Amino acid sequence: MERNLFSLRELEINEINSLLNRAMAFKNGEVSHFPDRIVGNLFFEPSTRTHQSFIMAEKKMGMQNMDLFPEGSSLKKGESLYDTAKTYEAIGADALVIRSKEDKYYEALRGKLSIPVLNGGDGSGDHPTQSLLDLLTIREEFGSFEGLKVLIAGDISHSRVAHSNMEVMERLGMKVYQSAPEIFQEKKRTYHDMDEIIGEMDIVMMLRVQHERHEVKSVVDCESYNRDYGMNEKRISLMKPSAILMHPAPVNRGWEVTDEVVECEKSRIMRQMRNGVYVRMAVLERALAEGNS
Template sequence: MTMTASAMKEHSLLGLKDLSASEIGSILDRAAYWESRSEKVIPVLKDRFVANMFFENSTRTRFSFEMAEKRLGAQVLNFAAAVSSVEKGESIYDTVRTLESMGIDAGVIRLKPVGVLAELASRISVPLVNAGDGNNEHPTQALLDLYTMKKHFGELKGLKVSIIGDIKHSRVARSNLWALQAMGAEVKLCAPESMQAPELGRYAPYVPMDEALCADVVMMLRVQLERHAEGLLKSPDQYRLQYGLTEERAAKLAPHVIIMHPAPVNRNVEIDDAVVEHPQSRIFTQMANGVPIRMAVMERALK
C-alpha cells in the first residue's frame, strides 16, 4: 500500500523548520510516554522493516536510532556507506531505491550533501527520517535537546537559550533555532566571526560570549577540528580561551543554568574536561533522551 504524498509528508521528518508548535509538542509528549514505560521492548512495530542508511559516519546517532527501533520491535537493517557500493560509485538515490524495492517500510538517512534529502523524499514512496544532512538540519537532535530542556524547566516558552560555537557548519544549531522559536523560546547565537552564518542573524542575534552565558541554557557546539585546515580555527587553545566553556566560566553560571552539548565532545576545546560531568551538565542526559525521542519519531513514521 503506497502512501499519498501528503500522508508521506506527515510521516517523514526531514527537518523542523516547517513543523508547527503543536506537532513538535506531540512528539515531545509521545517521547515522555515511551520514557515512562519500564519494559525494554514494546513491539508496536513488530512487522515493520527499517533501514538505517548512513552515508556519513556517526556511531551515537545510529546506535540511538537502532535502540529506539528495536525497543519498538522493528526489524532493522544497518547500512554504512564506507562498506558499501556507494564507494564504488552507486548513487545515494540508487541505494535508497534498491532498499525500497526490497520492501523496507521506512528509512533513516544521514548524508553530507545538502539538498539531496528533499529530492530523495520526493522520489521515494516510504517515509524518510533525517539523521543529519550536511549543515542543513538534524531534527531528532534538536527534539531531544528540547525534550531535555522541557523536562528540566517544565516549559519551553520564554526560556533563554544560547547556542555557542561553529554556527556556520552546524545542522544542530539550525534545527534547534527553528524548533525553539516555534515553541516560544528566545535564542541567541555566539560564534567567532569566521564561524558565523550571517543568514541566521535575521532570526537570532549574535552576542558576545559574556552575554551568551547569561541564559537558562548554554548549548556548546562541537568544534569541527577538521575545519582547522580551512583556517577557521587558529588553534584549539585559542578557541578554548575565547569561546570555550572553561571551568572559570562554568563557575560563574547562575545555579539554575543547564549546560548542553550535542556530542561527541572535544574535551578541553569547546568545553573543559571537568565541565562535561559538572552538576549542571545535561550532556549524558541528552544522550539518554535520544532513545524515547527517536521511538516517538519512528512510531510517527510507521503508524
Template structure:
C-alpha cells in the same frame, strides 16, 4: 507530515506531540504488533545518532537493516536514489539517512513510497538531534516560553544550531548565538552576544564543537579556543543557579568546554544521549502512524496526536 526532514516544517503542537510521546515511551514496553524494517543509511561517521536509532528501532520491535557505504554498491557508482529504492524494494518500511550533502533529501522526496527521516544533512539540519535537545530542556523547565537559550560555537557549519534555532523559536524561546570570529552565519537571523554575556544571561547554554571536517580553508587555533570562546570554569561560575549545559557531542574536551564541566551538576550532556533513544522512538512511531503503516501501534497506545 509525510517525512521528518526539517524543524522548520514543524508546528509547536507537532513538537509537543513528539516530546510527550517520547516521555510516555520511556515508561512503556509497547512495541509494534507486527514486523517492520528500518533502513539505516549512514554515509557519515556516527556514534550517538546511529546507535540511538538502532536501540529505538529494537525497542519498538523493528528489525534494523544496516548499511556500510564502503562495502555497498555505491562503491561501484550506485546513486543515493538507487540505493534507497533498493532498500524499499526489498522491504524497508522506513528510510533513515545521514549524508554529507546539505539537501540530499531532494533526491528522494516524492520518489519513494515509504517515510524518510533526516538523521543529518551536511551543514543543513539535524532535526532528531533537536527533538532530544528540546526533550532535555522540557524535562528541566516544563516550558519554552521566554527561555533564554544561547547556542555557542561553530554556528556557520552546524546543522544542530539551525534545527534548534528554528524549533526553539517556534516554541517561544529567545535564541542567541555566540561564536568566534569567522564562525558566525549571517543567513540565520538571530542576535549574537559575547561568551561572557551568554553565560551570565542564559537559562540554557548549548555548546557546539568546531566542525573541522566541514571547513574548506578556515583553520582554528584550538589551543586558545577554550580561553577565548569556550566554557571555562570561570565563565561557568557566572551562570545562574538554574542554568544547564547542553552539547550534542562528540565533545572536544578542553576545547569548547573545560573537561571538568562535562559531567558537572549543571551538565545534561549524557542525559541528552539517553533522551535520544526516546525522542527517536517517538518520531518513528508517529511518522509510521501518519503513513498508516501500523494500525495498532505504539503511538496510538500512547494516545498521541498525529503530525
C-alpha cells in the same frame, strides 16, 4: 498524516509537542511494538549517537534493522543515494533513516519513495531528531519553553544542530542568542560576547568545532579557543544557579568544553544522549503507525 521527517520547519508546533509527549511516554515505560517492520539505516557520514540510538529505538520497538556500510556498498561503484534508497525500498524496507553530507539530500527523494524517510542529519542543514531530544531535555528541566533564554555558542556556520534549534526554539517562544568566533559566524545573525550575557541565560548550548567541514584548517589552537569561546569552570561559575549546560556531542574535550565540565552538576549532556532513544522511538512510531499512510 505525513510520515517523512525531513526538517522540523515542516512541522506545526502541535506536531512537535505531540512527538515530545510520545517520547516522554516511552521514557516513562509505555511500549509500542512493530515486530514485522524493517528499518534501513543509511549513514553516509560517521555517527555514534544518532546511528546507535536509532538502532536501540528499533530494538525496543521490536523492529529489525538493515545497516548500510558505505565502504562495502555500491556507493563505491558510483551508485547514487537515490538508487541506494530505491534498492532498500525494493527489497522490502519499511522505512529509511538517512544521514548525508549533502545539504537537503532528501529533496531528491521527496515524493519518489513509497516508504518514509527520517533525516538523521543533512550536511550543515538540519538535524531534526537532535533538536527534538534537546527540546525534550529542556522541557524536562523547565516544564515549558516560553521566555527561556538560550545561548548557542561555537561553530554555528557549520552546525546543522544550530540551524535546526534556532528556528524551532524561536517558534516555541524561546529567546535565542549566539556567540561565535568570526570565522564561524553567519552574516544574518547578531553575535554576543559570551562572558557578557552568560549570567542571564537559562541554557548554554555549546557546539562541536566541526574540523571536517572546514575548507581551511583553523589556525586557532585548543587552549585559546576554549579560553575565548568555550566552556570551562570559570564560565560555569558565571551561570545562574538554575541554568544548564548542553552539547549535541561528540565533544571535542578541551575545545568546546573542558574535561572537568563535561559531566559537572549543570551538564545535561548525558541526559541528552539518553533522551535520544525515546525521541527516535516517537518518530519511528509516527512513520510506521497504521493509518499514517
